[in-house]
Amino acid sequence: xxxxxxxxxxxxxxxxxxxxxxxxxxxxxxxxxxxxxxxxxxxxxxxxxxxxxxxxxxxxxxxxxxxxxxxxxxxxxxxxxxxxxxxxxxxxxxxxxxxxxxxxxxxxxxxxxxxxxxxxxxxxxxxxxxxxxxxxxxxxxxxxxxxxxxxxxxxxxxxxxxxxxxxxxxxxxxxxxxxxxxxxxxxxxxxxxxxxxxxxxxxxxxxxxxxxxxxxxxxxxxxxxxxxxxxxxxxxxxxxxxxxxxxxxxxxxxxxxxxxxxxxxxxxxxxxxxxxxxxxxxxxxxxxxxxxxxxxxxxxxxxxxxxxxxxxxxxxxxxxxxxxxxxxxxxxxxxxxxxxxxxxxxxxxxxxxxxxxxxxxxxxxxxxxxxxxxxxxxxxxxxxxxxxxxxxxxxxxxxxxxxxxxxxxxxxxxxxxxxxxxxxxxxxxxxxxxxxxxxxxxxxxxxxxxxxxxxxxxxxxxxxxxxxxxxxxxxxxxxxxxx
Numbered sequence: 001x002x003x004x005x006x007x008x009x010x011x012x013x014x015x016x017x018x019x020x021x022x023x024x025x026x027x028x029x030x031x032x033x034x035x036x037x038x039x040x041x042x043x044x045x046x047x048x049x050x051x052x053x054x055x056x057x058x059x060x061x062x063x064x065x066x067x068x069x070x071x072x073x074x075x076x077x078x079x080x081x082x083x084x085x086x087x088x089x090x091x092x093x094x095x096x097x098x099x100x101x102x103x104x105x106x107x108x109x110x111x112x113x114x115x116x117x118x119x120x121x122x123x124x125x126x127x128x129x130x131x132x133x134x135x136x137x138x139x140x141x142x143x144x145x146x147x148x149x150x151x152x153x154x155x156x157x158x159x160x161x162x163x164x165x166x167x168x169x170x171x172x173x174x175x176x177x178x179x180x181x182x183x184x185x186x187x188x189x190x191x192x193x194x195x196x197x198x199x200x201x202x203x204x205x206x207x208x209x210x211x212x213x214x215x216x217x218x219x220x221x222x223x224x225x226x227x228x229x230x231x232x233x234x235x236x237x238x239x240x241x242x243x244x245x246x247x248x249x250x251x252x253x254x255x256x257x258x259x260x261x262x263x264x265x266x267x268x269x270x271x272x273x274x275x276x277x278x279x280x281x282x283x284x285x286x287x288x289x290x291x292x293x294x295x296x297x298x299x300x301x302x303x304x305x306x307x308x309x310x311x312x313x314x315x316x317x318x319x320x321x322x323x324x325x326x327x328x329x330x331x332x333x334x335x336x337x338x339x340x341x342x343x344x345x346x347x348x349x350x351x352x353x354x355x356x357x358x359x360x361x362x363x364x365x366x367x368x369x370x371x372x373x374x375x376x377x378x379x380x381x382x383x384x385x386x387x388x389x390x391x392x393x394x395x396x397x398x399x400x401x402x403x404x405x406x407x408x409x410x411x412x413x414x415x416x417x418x419x420x421x422x423x424x425x426x427x428x429x430x431x432x433x434x435x436x437x438x439x440x441x442x443x444x445x446x447x448x449x450x451x452x453x454x455x456x457x458x459x460x461x462x463x464x465x466x467x468x469x470x471x472x473x474x475x476x477x478x479x480x481x482x483x
Contacts, residue, residue, distance in 0.1 A: 010053025
């Protein structure tokens with residue numbers, strides 16, 4: 001069932017009210033156009049052509065790696081978009097079937113695309129139109145059939161009669177064409193219509209006039225929903241959220257409230273994962289069985305091992321081995337590796353660091369560019385001073401080290417195994433294994449300072465009050481104005 005795909009992505013999308021190209025807007029962390037392209041690839045498309053136009057510099061970077069990019073410099077309609085790709089479509093090695101999709105329809109599935117192609121090829125139709133039924137078909141092109149159900153034409157709403165506007169079967173904007181027939185029909189397209197554009201839909205009427213078969217494949221309207229506004233983007237996001245979450249729950253993932261969980265399309269979850277409300281999983285994140293994520297957590301491009309807990313935390317490009325605990329309110333940044341049984345506690349930030357097996361950074365600490373061995377305990381408020389104003393430097397902490405609260409480890413510095421630092425120390429030199437490192441100034445006590453300071457403050461305040469009272473005495477009252 002070989003076929004090619006052409007994706008229409010040249011429109012301005014003015015109703016989005018955005019400087020960003022419409023198809024570059026994201027749904028669950030993925031650009032709209034990538035949903036469409038990836039669905040076509042999953043359906044088996046041998047090659048994909050993307051038509052770009054408005055804000056093309058934003059779109060090209062999203063599609064150039066795996067599609068053929070063709071620019072529509074002057075946007076004169078969907079039929080014109082096919083015309084500018086004529087040379088690519090006419091290649092002798094191209095399949096004889098071409099699927100045309102809109103780049104702003106992220107909900108279309110690979111199964112629907114495959115069924116559309118099968119319908120066109122099995123019936124040997126010149127074109128098979130993907131249609132849907134709407135109770136309110138306003139703004140959609142109507143699919144007009146004859147008495148036996150054959151498709152006669154597609155009429156845009158601005159060109160439709162009152163009777164045609166009453167039709168509820170609508171054109172989705174997706175088709176599967178016989179390529180030689182399509183290329184021949186392009187020369188017969190005219191732009192004498194309300195928009196002054198070349199409509200791809202007119203190919204249907206041309207094929208009917210030539211006695212060629214035109215079929216329609218009806219699908220659920222949700223799949224063909226186009227994104228033309230922020231409201232529609234939110235609606236499509238909710239639809240995809242339900243679709244993805246339902247699939248994960250069916251496969252054994254627990255969600256306390258699936259309406260408050262957002263999962264990207266490339267996320268992989270094993271069974272017996274539990275996702276609590278306000279959890280966001282995006283990118284290439286994977287979560288192994290037994291782990292509990294949330295509430296109020298965001299994880300992107302990370303690998304979460306078995307039996308981990310992530311509570312009220314943000315993780316970006318990190319790896320957690322089995323049995324790791326994060327949060328509440330931990331921030332794990334790129335390059336972080338938490339080894340088995342380790343912990344990043346409340347208000348902890350870790351960046352580009354390895355936290356060894358069963359090591360703990362329990363609370364209020366920052367570990368940057370650090371390597372912690374096994375069984376290390378970091379006291380509250382401790383940090384690695386990893387930046388000297390010019391470059392990042394590393395801190396190495398050996399197995400079973402105990403870092404006292406509020407210790408500043410000024411990198412580059414190495415602490416050996418079984419070392420201890422005193423609370424409040426600033427460690428600037430390497431510490432050998434088994435040693436205590438203590439650095440703080442001598443404590444100075446001034447006896448009676450508070451009492452003396454309080455009495456001095458009270459005398460000053462009394463003097464200020466006396467001065468105010470003195471200024472206010474013996475002052476003549478202002479006479480009232482005569483009535």
